[in-house]
Each structure stands twice: as C-alpha cells, then as structure tokens.
Amino acid sequence: MLVGGVLLATAMGCGDTGRRTSPGGAPGNNNPAVSASPRPPSNTRPPGIGSRIWQKVPTGTRQLVVVYGDDRDSADSLAVLYEKRGTTWARAGSWPAHNGRMGWTTDHELDDERSPVGAFSLTDAGGTLTDPGSKLRYWYDDNAYNSMLEEGEEHEHDFDYVIAVNYNRLRGVAPWDWTRPDGVERGGGIWLHLDHGDGTSACVTLPETGMKTLLRTLDPARHPVVVMGDRERLRA
Template sequence: MPSVGIPQVDGILDTLAGNGSSKPGTTASDTGQMIVVTAPKASDPTATLTAFEKGADKSWKPVFGPTKAFLGSLGMGEPKDNVYRTPEGTFALDQAFGRQANPGTKMPYFQATRQDWWDSNMKSPTYNTHVRQANSPGGDSENLYDAGPVYDYAVNIAHNPQRTPGKASAMFLHVTNGEPTQGCVAIDRDVMRKILAWLDPAKHPKITIGVNAAAPTGDGPSTTAPSGTTPKTPTTPSLPGVSDILGDKGLSDLLTQLVNLIPTLLGTK
C-alpha cells in the first residue's frame, strides 16, 4: 500500500462516502472503507472493482484491485425485481454470509444452510431480508445454500433499506461463476474472501457503483489481489444514492477522475 495519499483522491472518496445510504447516526467522516465499481457504459455487464481504506492521516489508499467484476446482464441503473440490473449509486454494506465458515470477517456473518433464505416475495412482510425457515417465503426468494458456490462468501449491498416492494431485493457482492449476474456484483473467490476478512463494521463500509467512460476493462493485473474474473438502462436511478445528489454526470465525472488517479496512487504511472 502506498505510504501517502493524493488530496484529489481523498476529496473524491470523501464525497462518495458522504452520499447514499448510511446507517442511522453515521456521517461521511465515519466511513473508512470504500469499494468502487466502475464500468465504461451503463449497459456493460463487466466492470472494475477497487477497494480503498482511510488511514489515521485521513488519506485514502487502495488495498485491493483493480480487479474484474461482473454486474447484472443488463448492466447498471435502476434496479427492479425480476430485472437483471445492478443498482447504481453509493450504498452501505451490512450483513455478510456464506456457505463456508466465517473467513475471519468482523462483519455480522452467518453460515448458510438449506434453511436460510433471502426473501424476495414482494407480498411478504419480511421482503428483502434474511429469514431462516424450512420452506421458501415464496415469490423469487433464494435459498442461500442451494444457490451454490457463488454464495460461498457474500455481503449484502443495502440498496433498498426501506424494503420497498418492486425496488429489487437480494443484491450482494459475492463470488463469481464467470458470468453476468442477476443484479449482484461478483468477483474472484479469493478476492471476495480477502475483502470479507478486511471489512470492518466499525469503519462503516460502503460500495459505490457507477459509470466511468475512462474505466479499464478489468483485464489488467491486480496490484494486491488476484484478478477474478442488453440492454436499456434508465439514466436516473430512483433509489437514494450518490447519483441522486450529484446527478448521473456528476457521479460519472467523479469516477472518471478517480480511475485516472489510481495509477499515480499505486505508483504505476
């Protein structure tokens, strides 16, 4: 990790951290971990992921990536139930889980069994939450064990904390199977495991997902972790996120600046 930060990077990440969904009672300054996911176009099903941590000197430094990520098959934008699109904006990361034992994360974590479901039934009172019961809650609810190795390690992207039916449920950062997702962000298994071990709820981690016209494809070598490895998209997401406050162009401009600065931050330019 570089020993010093770059003021421009710090300003961009502080701006991203200060927007979007947060836990009640937290502020921008409370966020000390940021995961940034960018794609060249909103319709792209592949993206690049880089993770950053804020140090004691208040500067942000990369800790994982850049590495390849998969998005929904329709890219990113306004998420809806039964539409394979990844939410655009900045969101808190909260509940972690997996079919495997806790890899050492400090996040709230449960090991999934065949009685663990993510409720995607829009008529259910527990819509868009984890439930533990013998039978499916109905609708398109997912069994978190039967979904297979993609859920060996995962963390919830809290894009719909109000649990509004129809605004999409079960959006996770999880292990990739090498294909676009149904709306989640998916990355290499080893990177996912390391990210879970790194995440710390005391640092109020967030993820920003957005368009960056200058973004790389994600096929380049990772600096700190191994690389993992149509479509109409609305231009304005309806969910609370950084793009609602900055506007889509504002979010894209920030992400373009950030990606252009990453090589300098890593000392590769």
C-alpha cells in the same frame, strides 16, 4: 405463499432472481449509506469518483469498495478496495468483477437485471461456507443460501461467501432476510458474492480471493461502503 391468510410475493436472492421464497431485509430509502451529515466536497477521494456521488458517502467512512462498471449497458466491471490513510485514499486491492447482465441503472426495479448506481453501506455477510474470519457479522446457513442458487454447475459456489449491499434492506439481519422497506417493486437481495464468469441479476461478483479479502478486511468500526456504477455516472 400464504402466511396468516395473506399472500406474500415470492422474494429471491441476488437481485430477487434466486430460487427461494422467504420474508426478508432493507432500509427506508434506496441509498442507505446516506447520512444526515453528508461528506463535504473533497479533493481527497478515490479516482473516478465525482462530487455528486461523493456527497452520498458518510463522513465516518474509512473503507470503500468502488465498483467501476465498464459502461451503463455492460456486465463487466472492476472492483477496487480503498482504505483511508490520513487524508488520502490508498488502494488496497482490486479484482475483475461482474454486475447486472443488462448493466447499471439509477432507478432499479425488480427483475430489470441492472445493478443500482449509488453508495450503500456494508454491514452483514454470510455464506454456505463457515466464517473465513469476517469482521462483518457473518450469517452461516448452507440450506438458506443453497435454496437460492440458480441451476447449473457454474453457479454451485455463487453463495459460498456473500456480503449484503444495503439497498432496500434492513441492516443487522441475515442477507437472506427479505423485508423490503421501499417495496418489493424496488428490488433487493443485492449482494457481493462469488463470480461465475458472466453477468448477474443485479449483484456484483468477485473471485474467491477478492471475497475473502473483503470479508477479512471490511471493519464495522471503519463504516465500510460500496460505491458502484458505470464509470460515466461515477464521475458525475
């Protein structure tokens, strides 16, 4: 597409393999949840989370969505919501989930069909349906999301509700904003969204009950973060 005489790369949703072109969003490193003062090692952390990835969770985080991938080449996973209560993390919900159809990667690239392993903040949400009571800022636009849907009846509700994962995007903008601070080749457009029964281009998908629960529970004041990856690397 030509804009101001400059040829722009086609940018897509859900791991950059949607069906729309548009400019859009991401922060300047591939792990925007990392803070200047990372959390020190702790014995009070959710199960299956090792010290290496725990160091990437900011100290102020009081809500975590942990996506446990079955293995590094699997599209099957489990999403669990944890909330900090005192000094412990309490499980507040869990749902079957799917991730990139090729599995997981620590070096995500455009169209590799793998979800990035890491810890990423969650600040912006939206969907083709009106706000169900989201505590995160909610960007409703049925045309913007519908233009990114893959063909097929099984995908028609994929973007009813989405939560943008802050991987290679700007915070505080609509999920469909396609600015890529780390470059288009590093991928982006990675969301939590409704499940369609199998693997994705790079997003993580949950059933509708899970998405509604996350939207109504994740609170910006509690600095929610998603920690995601295959179980082996999450334990490292």
